[in-house]
Amino acid sequence: MAKGADKPTADVEPDVEPDVEPTVEGDVEGANADVAELTYEQARDELIDVVAQLEGGQLGLEESMRLWQRGEALAAHCSTWLDGAEAALTRDDDAQQG
Template sequence: MNDTPIEKMSFEQALAELETVVSDLEGGNIPLEQSILLYERGAKLKAHCERKLAAAEEKVAQITRGPDGAATGLTPVDPD
């Protein structure tokens, strides 16, 4: 388990640790008390990743909106 406070982790760091937590829990070789602690940390890591993604989505939305709030500079994707 990483000692870095979750709120200071980048998205990539938090996601990597979350993947490790899930793998450890799925392995089933961890005592119950430690599993509970890992699950709690995993829930916090998941929430942190969700916040980071939401913030990134909002930044992208701000970049693609004009002063009137309408989408600008977007080009339709040609499906063919």
């Protein structure tokens, strides 16, 4: 996407599903495996909630670590969706120019 170009709206999802399942070191027994089933918007919204809880500073160490791991998995999933959207846009641009 060109610099300064408008970003796609949040409700636009790439036409390809991410093919990389987010994994987090220390993700005991696949506790975050469900992240792969989330849409971009669901993962982003949950990530915002996780960050707010962590920034609140009211959680114990164990819960903070669990949430941090969840946040890492959510961030990786969002990144995969965005990479897929960028690749799809690049393919579309190339097809239109070629």
